Amino acid sequence: MPLILSLWGAAIVFLSVVYAWATVAFGIRFSNLTNRGIITTGPFRYAKHPAYLSKNAMWWLMFVPFLSNFGTAAAVQSCVLLLGVNAVYYARAKTEEKHLMADAAYRDYSEWVKANGLFARLVWRRRKPHAL
Structure with missing residues (x-):
């Protein structure tokens, strides 16, 4: 199925x-658990952790098509290992957020992304009507 393969490859x-865009947006500020300023531009205007999200989703797309070639046991093992990697990145993101929440600018940014980011746009939320 060339169309599906092409779309799958395009997604990867x-x-x-x-x-890459998220990594470049960090510039020289890139560091582990060091607040060197809050980045709100580039892909960070859509999600708080675009590099983590894109990297983990990319790994799933890269490995899922090939799971059936190795048998059921290998497919389950690969999925469990990928879920483990996803859990590590989730824990890392939560740890970074915990440290960054001490910064008022990050708290404001976090609230803005929660209300206006990609996931806020994709997930329907029930909102109260404005009072007149």
Whole structure:
């Protein structure tokens, strides 16, 4: 199915570009658990952890098509290992957020992304009507 393969490949390339874009947006401020300023531009205006999200989604897309070639046991093992990697990145993101919440600018940014980011746009939320 060439169309599905092309779309699948395009999704992997797109996620790779998002990951690279998020990494470049850090610039020289890139560091582990060090607040060197809050980044709110580039892909960070859509999600708090675009590099983590895109990298983990890309890995799923890269490995899922090939799971059936190795048998059921290998497919389950690969999925469990990927879930483990996802859990590590989730824990890392939560740890970073915990440290960054001491910064008022990050708290404001976090609230803005929660209300206006990609996931806020994708997930329907019931909102109260404005009072007149």
